[in-house]
Amino acid sequence: MGKTLYDKIWDAHVVRTDPDGSTLLYIDRQLIHEVTSPQAFEGLRLANRKPWRPEANLAVADHNVPTKNRDRGIADPVSRLQVETLEKNCAEFGIPVFSMRDHRQGIVHVVGPEEGFTLPGITLVCGDSHTSTHGALGALAFGIGTSEVEHVLATQTLWMRKARNMRVQVKGHVGPGVTAKDIVLAVIGELGTAGGTGYTIEFAGEAIEALSVEGRMTICNMAIEAGARAGLIAVDDKTIDYLRGRPLVPQGALWDQAVEAWRDLHSDADAVFDRVVELDARAIRPQVTWGTSPEMVAPVDGVVPDPAREPDATKRKGMVRALEYMDLKPGTPIQKIQLDKVFIGSCTNSRIEDLRAAAEVIKGRKVAANVRLAMVVPGSGLVKEQAEAEGLDKVFREAGFEWRDPGCSMCLAMNADRLEPGERCASTSNRNFEGRQGYGGRTHLVSPAMAAAAAIAGHFVDVRDF
Amino acid sequence: MQAFERITSQVIPLDRANVDTDAIIPKQFLKSIRRSGFGPFLFDEWRYLDRGEPEMDCTDRPKNPDFVLNQPQYAHGRILLTRENFGCGSSREHAPWALADYGIRVIIAPSFADIFFNNCFKNGLLPIVLDPETVDQLFREVGPGYELTVDLATQTITRPDGQVIRFDIEPSRKERLLKGLDDIALTLEHAEQIRGYEARRREEAPWLFVPIQP
Numbered sequence: 001m002g003k004t005l006y007d008k009i010w011d012a013h014v015v016r017t018d019p020d021g022s023t024l025l026y027i028d029r030q031l032i033h034e035v036t037s038p039q040a041f042e043g044l045r046l047a048n049r050k051p052w053r054p055e056a057n058l059a060v061a062d063h064n065v066p067t068k069n070r071d072r073g074i075a076d077p078v079s080r081l082q083v084e085t086l087e088k089n090c091a092e093f094g095i096p097v098f099s100m101r102d103h104r105q106g107i108v109h110v111v112g113p114e115e116g117f118t119l120p121g122i123t124l125v126c127g128d129s130h131t132s133t134h135g136a137l138g139a140l141a142f143g144i145g146t147s148e149v150e151h152v153l154a155t156q157t158l159w160m161r162k163a164r165n166m167r168v169q170v171k172g173h174v175g176p177g178v179t180a181k182d183i184v185l186a187v188i189g190e191l192g193t194a195g196g197t198g199y200t201i202e203f204a205g206e207a208i209e210a211l212s213v214e215g216r217m218t219i220c221n222m223a224i225e226a227g228a229r230a231g232l233i234a235v236d237d238k239t240i241d242y243l244r245g246r247p248l249v250p251q252g253a254l255w256d257q258a259v260e261a262w263r264d265l266h267s268d269a270d271a272v273f274d275r276v277v278e279l280d281a282r283a284i285r286p287q288v289t290w291g292t293s294p295e296m297v298a299p300v301d302g303v304v305p306d307p308a309r310e311p312d313a314t315k316r317k318g319m320v321r322a323l324e325y326m327d328l329k330p331g332t333p334i335q336k337i338q339l340d341k342v343f344i345g346s347c348t349n350s351r352i353e354d355l356r357a358a359a360e361v362i363k364g365r366k367v368a369a370n371v372r373l374a375m376v377v378p379g380s381g382l383v384k385e386q387a388e389a390e391g392l393d394k395v396f397r398e399a400g401f402e403w404r405d406p407g408c409s410m411c412l413a414m415n416a417d418r419l420e421p422g423e424r425c426a427s428t429s430n431r432n433f434e435g436r437q438g439y440g441g442r443t444h445l446v447s448p449a450m451a452a453a454a455a456i457a458g459h460f461v462d463v464r465d466f
Numbered sequence: 467m468q469a470f471e472r473i474t475s476q477v478i479p480l481d482r483a484n485v486d487t488d489a490i491i492p493k494q495f496l497k498s499i500r501r502s503g504f505g506p507f508l509f510d511e512w513r514y515l516d517r518g519e520p521e522m523d524c525t526d527r528p529k530n531p532d533f534v535l536n537q538p539q540y541a542h543g544r545i546l547l548t549r550e551n552f553g554c555g556s557s558r559e560h561a562p563w564a565l566a567d568y569g570i571r572v573i574i575a576p577s578f579a580d581i582f583f584n585n586c587f588k589n590g591l592l593p594i595v596l597d598p599e600t601v602d603q604l605f606r607e608v609g610p611g612y613e614l615t616v617d618l619a620t621q622t623i624t625r626p627d628g629q630v631i632r633f634d635i636e637p638s639r640k641e642r643l644l645k646g647l648d649d650i651a652l653t654l655e656h657a658e659q660i661r662g663y664e665a666r667r668r669e670e671a672p673w674l675f676v677p678i679q680p
Contacts, residue, residue, distance in 0.1 A: 012670075412556075435492055
């Protein structure tokens, strides 16, 4: 029987398997950030342990960093201590780190692929659920808790049980104006927020193959919003072309050897999946979430659904509660929803192609008067430099957007960027949970082009007619 | 890690599906570099009527009287009963830290999010998966004075009427939880095997062993 891509990577990393199925899995690389690592380093210190392979890690602060006036440092003393603690810990334990002032600093999940730290076929972890992003390069990548961060530092392994195999097959091609974000939101709408729990999802089909590697990162990034710890996409020429020449990829003869091995990183034709879900790409329209879970999503030409029509009692209660929190009435057309803020950024959508797509929409237009703040937060310093070289910063600034420094920013509002109670935001991030973007804030998840169009119109609009 | 053996306690009914880790412990509390002190901020946005900030003294904060943790009949509960997909969202281990710090030792639900489920075991917290019908039944029964006994060794939950519900747990997880064992020390007993794997892998994929010099 053939193997799935997940089977192949898993099998190549098994150190031992115990009789009850618990497997000690080798972890090739770990990304570290300031929020989920201090207690792990403290644990090493208390037990007098050293990292197993310090050079298999790369650290960068992203969650707490300010996105403006960075030269003045971090105003919040608690955030500042956390970022300083990361740098101190990395110095003490010999772990490579990009400091806040390094031009390569950015969101871990943007930096990893961009530097070539993420490679096909590796196991990669980070104390962050959106580590699934790296699956776009054919790496088995997943989020872990702080105890596991410490475990990987100390042993270069993790105790795991193998997940089941799911393939999400997106058939055919999407229409103009429909992006990777819309595809993945439609998938989550179909699977539900727990539909992928216990699975590793491989995304496949013409619509996925047609995406750029950056688009594929958007897809895998949100696998966790369907409950799957890891998303995967097979390696193809685009993957290899994306990696070629990046700073940390193998050099010389090792590159050729690696590429040869990477060519096998796809599911075999006769591989068996525990579950297969098919979607018709042509039916996917630009998506907008209306509730407080990413599965609460509707097409832009749709309406806010009516909980009264939901047969499941627990779901119905969840919908009623979500609509109350979001201050929305059933039957409201999505395009009638007015906005207070617009956020373009996050590990889901802050790469150069995302910024190009947004800039394309707003070129020569102005942010609507009712939008108090529209901001662009590039995913990394290198993305920012590239965008500025292309003049995108000018396009954004002229339209009335703020152009900021890289970090997680208003995706989770750990720094100063946040919604105020009751504010409504079109956001290119990944979670619309209650309070996610700030206490009492209301989040609608959309693609960069849709967020840009909403900023100009002041309410949601169908970017296909914009 | 705190060992887990047996507990008899009131049951706190949290009748919501998809409770995410942002709700369990909001992001502002993640700035702490410590592992303790999160209990007073557990479910902060649902539990209090004002906006919580790290290091705040919570004794005089206005409480939401409708939220289950604030109802006197559940004040001593150490078993949390809840719905599908508990702990979804972020990987923050601060969520189980906050639950454990508050005093919760057992969470019963029809399903959990994977990362959260894993994180519980590292913190002496026992997540129990029961079928949705049984969870429904428990929600109907629970009320003031309602207590369950959870025994890990026998993998049983005993109801007030003496009826017993069995639950499953992986043997290795059970063992570690019962003894409160340190995962890393156990893994390091296999250090030779890890080195053996590395030696083999270095032959197959030498590019993975070139030190990273960013």
